[in-house]
Amino acid sequence: MTFTLNAALHVRNFDVSLTLGPAETVAVLGPNGAGKSTLLGIIAGLLRPDSGHAVLGQKTLFNLDGGNSHFLPPHTRGTALLAQEPLLFPHMSVLENVAFGPRAAGANRASALQTSRHWLAEVEAAEFADRRPGQLSGGQAQRVAIARALATDPELLLLDEPMAALDIHAAPMLRRLLKRVLANRRAIIITHDVLDALMLADRAVVLESGRITEEGPTRAVLEKPRSKFAAGLAGMNLLPGTITGRGLTSDGGLDITAHPEDGAVPGQDGVAVFSPTAVSVFLSAEHGSPRNSFAVTITDLEPHGDQIRVHAGGLSADITPAASADLGLTPGMTVYFVIKATAIAVYPA
Amino acid sequence: MRPVSAPRSKAGTARKTNRRDTGYTGVPPWVFALAAAGTLFVLLPLAAMVAKVNWGQFIPLITSESSLTALGLSLRTSAASTVLCIVLGVPLALVLARASFPGQRLLRAFVLLPLVLPPVVGGIALLYTFGRQGMLGRSIELAGIQIAFSTTAVILAQTFVALPFLVVSLEGALRTAGTKYEAVAATLGARPTTVLRRVSIPLVLPGLASGAVLSFARCLGEFGATLTFAGSLQGVTRTLPLEIYLQRETDADAAVALSLVLVAVAVAVVGLSYRRPRALAAEAGTG
Numbered sequence: 001m002t003f004t005l006n007a008a009l010h011v012r013n014f015d016v017s018l019t020l021g022p023a024e025t026v027a028v029l030g031p032n033g034a035g036k037s038t039l040l041g042i043i044a045g046l047l048r049p050d051s052g053h054a055v056l057g058q059k060t061l062f063n064l065d066g067g068n069s070h071f072l073p074p075h076t077r078g079t080a081l082l083a084q085e086p087l088l089f090p091h092m093s094v095l096e097n098v099a100f101g102p103r104a105a106g107a108n109r110a111s112a113l114q115t116s117r118h119w120l121a122e123v124e125a126a127e128f129a130d131r132r133p134g135q136l137s138g139g140q141a142q143r144v145a146i147a148r149a150l151a152t153d154p155e156l157l158l159l160d161e162p163m164a165a166l167d168i169h170a171a172p173m174l175r176r177l178l179k180r181v182l183a184n185r186r187a188i189i190i191t192h193d194v195l196d197a198l199m200l201a202d203r204a205v206v207l208e209s210g211r212i213t214e215e216g217p218t219r220a221v222l223e224k225p226r227s228k229f230a231a232g233l234a235g236m237n238l239l240p241g242t243i244t245g246r247g248l249t250s251d252g253g254l255d256i257t258a259h260p261e262d263g264a265v266p267g268q269d270g271v272a273v274f275s276p277t278a279v280s281v282f283l284s285a286e287h288g289s290p291r292n293s294f295a296v297t298i299t300d301l302e303p304h305g306d307q308i309r310v311h312a313g314g315l316s317a318d319i320t321p322a323a324s325a326d327l328g329l330t331p332g333m334t335v336y337f338v339i340k341a342t343a344i345a346v347y348p349a
Numbered sequence: 350m351r352p353v354s355a356p357r358s359k360a361g362t363a364r365k366t367n368r369r370d371t372g373y374t375g376v377p378p379w380v381f382a383l384a385a386a387g388t389l390f391v392l393l394p395l396a397a398m399v400a401k402v403n404w405g406q407f408i409p410l411i412t413s414e415s416s417l418t419a420l421g422l423s424l425r426t427s428a429a430s431t432v433l434c435i436v437l438g439v440p441l442a443l444v445l446a447r448a449s450f451p452g453q454r455l456l457r458a459f460v461l462l463p464l465v466l467p468p469v470v471g472g473i474a475l476l477y478t479f480g481r482q483g484m485l486g487r488s489i490e491l492a493g494i495q496i497a498f499s500t501t502a503v504i505l506a507q508t509f510v511a512l513p514f515l516v517v518s519l520e521g522a523l524r525t526a527g528t529k530y531e532a533v534a535a536t537l538g539a540r541p542t543t544v545l546r547r548v549s550i551p552l553v554l555p556g557l558a559s560g561a562v563l564s565f566a567r568c569l570g571e572f573g574a575t576l577t578f579a580g581s582l583q584g585v586t587r588t589l590p591l592e593i594y595l596q597r598e599t600d601a602d603a604a605v606a607l608s609l610v611l612v613a614v615a616v617a618v619v620g621l622s623y624r625r626p627r628a629l630a631a632e633a634g635t636g
Binding site: 044045046073074075076077078079080081083085087089090091100101104105148149152158 | 529530532533534535536537538539540541543544547548551552554
């Protein structure tokens with residue numbers, strides 16, 4: 001009873017293979033325009049890929065390989081989609097909205113309303129049953145939208161950044177709610193938020209430019225990122241390159257001194273990963289082995305918690321405001337980023 | 350279109366108050382002068398007509414047998430035409446707004462043609478289609494049905510000229526509503542017919558209502574196509590505009606009185622179309 005997907009859509013430069021276990025929740029992370037919504041559109045049947053096939057349990061969602069043109073329409077797929085906006089039908093009451101799915105599936109009015117009440121209670125929105133969607137706050141409406149999706153008993157629940165449009169006060173409650181309802185349920189959740197991925201998903205997939213660039217248990221992806229995007233999510237600096245005997249030569253030509261992880265073979269593709277807090281900033285080159293010192297030009301300075309984050313040469317460093325003031329840092333300045341060899345992790349990509 | 354967190358009415362009031370408070374409209378004064386001229390241009394002829402009404406004879410004139418027959422026929426045929434406009438126009442608007450196929454722009458242009466076509470030309474075209482010697486008329490007549498110069502012809506002529514009004518306003522409403530709600534409904538397991546019935550149509554109900562009202566008004570005023578295609582037989586094809594035109598030759602007072610009736614009906618219809626959509630929109634929570 002797994003879900004397997006293999007789909008390509010050339011106009012969007014999209015080519016993805018993905019498998020989900022029976023009760024697995026996968027977080028899809030990636031920059032804007034990476035194809036995350038395309039992925040959900042293809043699974044839900046709102047977009048038709050050029051080629052590929054997808055199977056959900058016993059059901060073949062589509063098979064467009066080898067001259068086949070089997071393509072199930074969205075309403076027969078059992079893949080409810082929850083978008084950023086709740087998109088509650090404005091002309092129906094909250095109760096009728098949640099009863100919509102069961103009604104469409106052929107349930108009679110009474111039992112559909114009963115199902116609706118059950119799921120409204122489940123998302124702690126029972127008291128809104130008789131309201132119109134226009135009378136709900138964003139967080140309340142999104143809870144109702146979750147109830148509406150769950151009321152169809154979907155075999156696969158698709159969530160497209162369900163918390164992105166909510167204010168910061170509504171998000172934590174919704175996240176708790178999703179954690180509860182997603183347990184023992186198969187779901188794919190698109191998110192920009194590391195916390196969502198950690199809390200809600202068993203596994204994380206990083207999608208970049210229409211391809212999966214990284215995939216694994218959420219913790220592992222964040223602790224040992226292999227892609228620039230995952231490193232950014234985890235708040236780490238990442239330099240891709242080639243592993244050498246004494247560290248790594250980055251694609252940009254920097255020689256990095258560090259201890260490659262056991263099992264890393266020189267000549268292999270690898271990444272050097274280090275935290276911005278491990279970077280010291282100097283105005284002149286420092287040469288005390290075993291240290292790494294790179295001349296970089298500051299592009300931006302921004303507050304980051306109680307630190308100042310210095311962006312330079314595609315890397316970032318966190319220093320104290322006092323240090324920043326002492327050094328007189330301004331964008332355009334050339335400075336030296338210095339990192340201890342022991343603070344850099346080098347492992348195969 | 351998307352439901353907002355704040356209740357609609359509150360947002361609406363805020364906007365209105367704001368406009369009143371600032372008082373700045375950005376409209377140059379001479380525009381107001383021209384707008385006043387435009388208003389006069391529309392109202393003055395109506396006033397001139399009202400001034401001509403023979404009030405002493407007004408009630409007898411509009412309750413004469415021929416007048417009542419014409420009014421009844423107009424209302425009945427306009428209602429039937431509006432129903433036909435909805436039956437044919439809703440699918441047309443859906444296809445134009447939602448589907449994409451080669452020749453779609455051309456189809457839209459042709460559907461809208463009666464808007465700019467002189468009604469007489471429409472009448473002639475209908476005559477050569479459904480008339481006794483027409484393209485379809487011959488086969489229809491074999492089945493024992495004659496359309497030209499019957500009440501059916503009146504309904505067809507009115508539908509022909511009024512259909513674009515419904516299609517235009519409904520297509521606009523459908524495009525504004527977008528496809529997001531429909532996509533969600535489909536992923537919730539609703540088949541296309543269910544989506545249409547329970548989501549698409551209810552969401553564009555204000556647009557459909559105003560389109561239907563406009564179509565009805567256009568039907569009510571239809572003259573040229575009706576006269577050409579249906580003729581002017583009392584009780585069968587002589588609608589109110591035709592009756593007015595006829596009376597004008599013999600009894601000017603009757604023509605003016607009946608014109609006023611038509612104006613009153615038109616004003617009522619237009620008033621309805623401007624109030625209903627907004628009330629419906631507020632209820633549906635859509636813009």
